[in-house]
Amino acid sequence: xxxxxxxxxxxxxxxxxxxxxxxxxxxxxxxxxxxxxxxxxxxxxxxxxxxxxxxxxxxxxxxxxxxxxxxxxxxxxxxxxxxxxxxxxxxxxxxxxxxxxxxxxxxxxxxxxxxxxxxxxxxxxxxxxxxxxxxxxxxxxxxxxxxxxxxxxxxxxxxxxxxxxxxxxxxxxxxxxxxxxxxxxxxxxxxxxxxxxxxxxxxxxxxxxxxxxxxxxxxxxxxxxxxxxxxxxxxxxxxxxxxxxxxxxxxxxxxxxxxxxxxxxxxxxxxxxxxxxxxxxxxxxxxxxxxxxxxxxxxxxxxxxxxxxxxxxxxxxxxxxxxxxxxxxxxxxxxxxxxxxxxxxxxxxxxxxxxxxxxxxxxxxxxxxxxxxxxxxxxxxxxxxxxxxxxxxxxxxxxxxxxxxxxxxxxxxxxxxxxxxxxxxxxxxxxxxxxxxxxxxxxxxxxxxxxxxxxxxxxxxxxxxxxxxxxxxxxxxxxxxxxxxx
Amino acid sequence: xxxxxxxxxxxxxxxxxxxxxxxxxxxxxxxxxxxxxxxxxxxxxxxxxxxxxxxxxxxxxxxxxxxxxxxxxxxxxxxxxxxxxxxxxxxxxxxxxxxxxxxxxxxxxxxxxxxxxxxxxxxxxxxxxxxxxxxxxxxxxxxxxxxxxxxxxxxxxxxxxxxxxxxxxxxxxxxxxxxxxxxxxxxxxxxxxxxxxxxxxxxxxxxxxxxxxxxxxxxxxxxxxxxxxxxxxxxxxxxxxxxxxxxxxxxxxxxxxxxxxxxxxxxxxxxxxxxxxxxxxxxxxxxxxxxxxxxxxxxxxxxxxxxxxxxxxxxxxxxxxxxxxxxxxxxxxxxxxxxxxxxxxxxxxxxxxxxxxxxxxxxxxxxxxxxxxxxxxxxxxxxxxxxxxxxx
Numbered sequence: 001x002x003x004x005x006x007x008x009x010x011x012x013x014x015x016x017x018x019x020x021x022x023x024x025x026x027x028x029x030x031x032x033x034x035x036x037x038x039x040x041x042x043x044x045x046x047x048x049x050x051x052x053x054x055x056x057x058x059x060x061x062x063x064x065x066x067x068x069x070x071x072x073x074x075x076x077x078x079x080x081x082x083x084x085x086x087x088x089x090x091x092x093x094x095x096x097x098x099x100x101x102x103x104x105x106x107x108x109x110x111x112x113x114x115x116x117x118x119x120x121x122x123x124x125x126x127x128x129x130x131x132x133x134x135x136x137x138x139x140x141x142x143x144x145x146x147x148x149x150x151x152x153x154x155x156x157x158x159x160x161x162x163x164x165x166x167x168x169x170x171x172x173x174x175x176x177x178x179x180x181x182x183x184x185x186x187x188x189x190x191x192x193x194x195x196x197x198x199x200x201x202x203x204x205x206x207x208x209x210x211x212x213x214x215x216x217x218x219x220x221x222x223x224x225x226x227x228x229x230x231x232x233x234x235x236x237x238x239x240x241x242x243x244x245x246x247x248x249x250x251x252x253x254x255x256x257x258x259x260x261x262x263x264x265x266x267x268x269x270x271x272x273x274x275x276x277x278x279x280x281x282x283x284x285x286x287x288x289x290x291x292x293x294x295x296x297x298x299x300x301x302x303x304x305x306x307x308x309x310x311x312x313x314x315x316x317x318x319x320x321x322x323x324x325x326x327x328x329x330x331x332x333x334x335x336x337x338x339x340x341x342x343x344x345x346x347x348x349x350x351x352x353x354x355x356x357x358x359x360x361x362x363x364x365x366x367x368x369x370x371x372x373x374x375x376x377x378x379x380x381x382x383x384x385x386x387x388x389x390x391x392x393x394x395x396x397x398x399x400x401x402x403x404x405x406x407x408x409x410x411x412x413x414x415x416x417x418x419x420x421x422x423x424x425x426x427x428x429x430x431x432x433x434x435x436x437x438x439x440x441x442x443x444x445x446x447x448x449x450x451x452x453x454x455x456x457x458x459x460x461x462x463x464x465x466x467x468x469x470x471x472x473x474x475x476x477x478x479x480x481x482x483x484x485x486x
Numbered sequence: 487x488x489x490x491x492x493x494x495x496x497x498x499x500x501x502x503x504x505x506x507x508x509x510x511x512x513x514x515x516x517x518x519x520x521x522x523x524x525x526x527x528x529x530x531x532x533x534x535x536x537x538x539x540x541x542x543x544x545x546x547x548x549x550x551x552x553x554x555x556x557x558x559x560x561x562x563x564x565x566x567x568x569x570x571x572x573x574x575x576x577x578x579x580x581x582x583x584x585x586x587x588x589x590x591x592x593x594x595x596x597x598x599x600x601x602x603x604x605x606x607x608x609x610x611x612x613x614x615x616x617x618x619x620x621x622x623x624x625x626x627x628x629x630x631x632x633x634x635x636x637x638x639x640x641x642x643x644x645x646x647x648x649x650x651x652x653x654x655x656x657x658x659x660x661x662x663x664x665x666x667x668x669x670x671x672x673x674x675x676x677x678x679x680x681x682x683x684x685x686x687x688x689x690x691x692x693x694x695x696x697x698x699x700x701x702x703x704x705x706x707x708x709x710x711x712x713x714x715x716x717x718x719x720x721x722x723x724x725x726x727x728x729x730x731x732x733x734x735x736x737x738x739x740x741x742x743x744x745x746x747x748x749x750x751x752x753x754x755x756x757x758x759x760x761x762x763x764x765x766x767x768x769x770x771x772x773x774x775x776x777x778x779x780x781x782x783x784x785x786x787x788x789x790x791x792x793x794x795x796x797x798x799x800x801x802x803x804x805x806x807x808x809x810x811x812x813x814x815x816x817x818x819x820x821x822x823x824x825x826x827x828x829x830x831x832x833x834x835x836x837x838x839x840x841x842x843x844x845x846x847x848x849x850x851x852x853x854x855x856x857x858x859x860x861x862x863x864x865x866x867x868x869x870x871x872x873x874x875x876x877x878x
Contacts, residue, residue: 242565
């Protein structure tokens with residue numbers, strides 16, 4: 001999008017200085033409203049159990065799922081609770097999925113002395129063929145199994161998702177392509193041996209659509225994540241500088257600068273600091289050795305402040321915290337404190353926002369996370385593709401179903417803010433291994449642009465979303481290193 | 487001619503100073519628009535190459551355009567050396583921009599000198615880093631700085647209102663927590679100053695100490711008892727009971743109740759005011775009440791002899807306090823020295839303790855007040871003994 005517009009004046013700066021060069025005004029934000037109040041925690045109390053969040057989740061999603069079940073399997077199907085099940089009767093049950101995985105890290109196993117086990121090293125995936133799937137509702141749980149058909153489904157053939165015919169994935173059994181904590185409606189019957197034989201299942205599907213009131217002219221939003229400041233290697237530093245220069249209009253010929261003036265917002269989706277800043281070596285060393293050492297994150301945050309200052313003097317910026325950023329660990333992560341960014345927070349264009357972040361920019365609803373929810377599902381399911389997982393969470397109607405099981409979460413008890421009640425227009429996740437994007441069309445007219453924002457420190461790529469037509473283009477930066485190419 | 491000046495400047499930078507001259511560096515140094523700087527660099531390179539006076543110049547270019555990568559069209563922005571320029575241009579399907587990025591005498595192995603140059607020049611111009619950029623943003627205005635009145639504002643809602651754009655957490659702890667540390671110092675120093683001022687007036691100080699002790703006792707329920715327990719070990723149970731007896735009946739006193747609001751978070755500022763004023767006003771009533779409360783002669787003697795003995799006490803108190811300081815293991819260590827140098831200081835503006843600081847000064851004051859009283863008591867006794875011994 002940039003290139004076509006900019007091409008005519010591409011070589012314009014290969015000339016002696018001419019008349020006064022033009023400056024372009026930044027396209028103003030027509031409408032911005034922050035919709036992430038549910039993710040902002042006020043007074044926090046950790047004295048509650050996590051069971052409440054599951055109960056609330058089930059209660060909130062049950063009506064929608066029952067409606068879906070009726071529309072899918074007929075109006076006259078029997079909707080039963082687990083306690084009302086009769087053997088042999090075909091019925092539909094709505095409940096929470098629970099996957100019992102042997103390799104799942106368990107703190108109790110680690111500290112159990114009778115096992116004398118060394119704590120398990122972190123694995124990329126914790127799935128195993130012997131994993132079992134259970135369905136839980138308010139009172140009971142039952143083990144799920146499939147018939148011959150489901151066995152085929154297990155290996156990933158044949159079964160289709162509810163809408164749109166996307167990548168086939170199975171539900172029950174070994175190759176479980178889904179994650180625990182999801183609310184699902186299963187259709188089948190209970191066997192004599194107490195297992196539930198599943199014939200079909202469905203999730204909540206896309207939430208109802210939001211009205212579209214996007215801009216009529218080209219407006220861009222830059223999505224970047226994983227800046228990774230404070231890392232030992234400095235290769236990505238020039239690329240970060242190039243990114244800032246493109247957005248602030250210093251780099252490029254006139255055509256490109258005028259296109260860059262149409263970037264109305266920059267969203268930094270997490271991991272502004274690198275994982276290296278999290279090193280806890282100082283804990284193991286003696287105090288007298290580490291007295292004068294400063295945490296690596298201090299220097300990194302100073303660098304971040306300078307970069308944000310350069311951005312903030314030119315464009316509104318939304319900063320989301322990520323896995324390695326100095327904020328709380330559990331989801332929803334609260335905004336970074338502005339005292340860490342004294343230079344940049346002097347500007348009104350800087351907004352420090354929560355980790356699942358929802359906002360309406362120029363009539364387009366954005367919803368996204370810094371990627372912890374997707375990478376957690378990646379670890380506990382056989383799905384490999386970040387975009388696929390992203391789409392799956394949208395279809396399951398929940399941003400992070402694995403919280404609080406395997407992903408840290410605040411013990412909500414009144415309502416689960418991660419349930420998707422409205423369908424966003426742009427749904428993104430940060431810190432993906434590479435760039436991916438897809439436009440999803442829903443049955444009720446929903447149009448969602450799914451974007452997997454790549455990790456900038458590894459890929460030097462960011463994303464430009466055009467709000468007018470919901471398209472997304474990656475923008476890659478490179479400099480020359482010791483090796484000639486890239 | 488003005489036009490030629492920049493050529494000479496660039497020549498000087500590149501050849502004489504052997505710098506890496508990036509367009510951004512030149513733009514900030516000469517104070518020109520970035521596009522002009524790029525054009526200047528280009529002009530310089532062209533002329534220099536035409537002259538071919540033998541000086542080797544290495545140029546890096548910035549190329550941007552569309553590139554087909556992994557199945558999608560990616561907008562690529564790359565800094566390339568001159569020898570790779572054509573190769574990169576041919577890779578791109580559409581070229582969006584080409585311009586000179588930097589000029590330097592030496593051949594660059596990698597791009598870190600470029601980054602360093604840009605980093606340095608931006609660092610020195612942080613406040614107006616977008617001054618010469620091609621894009622102006624009307625919305626990028628600095629926020630109005632938070633003024634002093636905001637700090638003592640009692641309601642924690644005030645800072646929230648003041649930062650409408652700050653997406654800092656609505657969590658009630660957010661803004662006040664940021665304010666708490668500086669206020670804490672003010673609070674503690676203020677407390678010391680207030681205490682010292684009261685100390686200048688003997689009885690007001692007593693009452694103040696007691697007054698402050700009461701809110702301390704009522705507020706920090708856990709701390710004073712623990713401090714009292716620690717003091718127990720030093721001063722003996724008798725003194726302990728005295729202290730408790732004094733503190734408990736003092737609570738129902740009306741002045742204490744007026745002072746009590748100081749405990750609540752909502753009005754930290756009014757209370758020190760009242761506390762500072764109250765002792766002054768109610769010294770006599772307090773004194774009388776004190777005397778009423780006293781059950782032991784030592785205490786009565788102390789209050790009677792307070793004025794007379796105070797100069798001596800002050801001196802000896804200093805000594806004693808320092809000695810006792812060595813005994814004590816609490817943080818009261820810092821409390822006694824500070825009242826002494828601050829004795830002459832008038833009551834400073836009232837401190838604005840946040841909830842946390844309230845507890846601490848109150849506690850230190852509780853302990854300090856208790857300490858003082860205890861020390862006085864002990865001092866008296868010891869002095870009596872000393873005097874007796876002296877007499878004897």
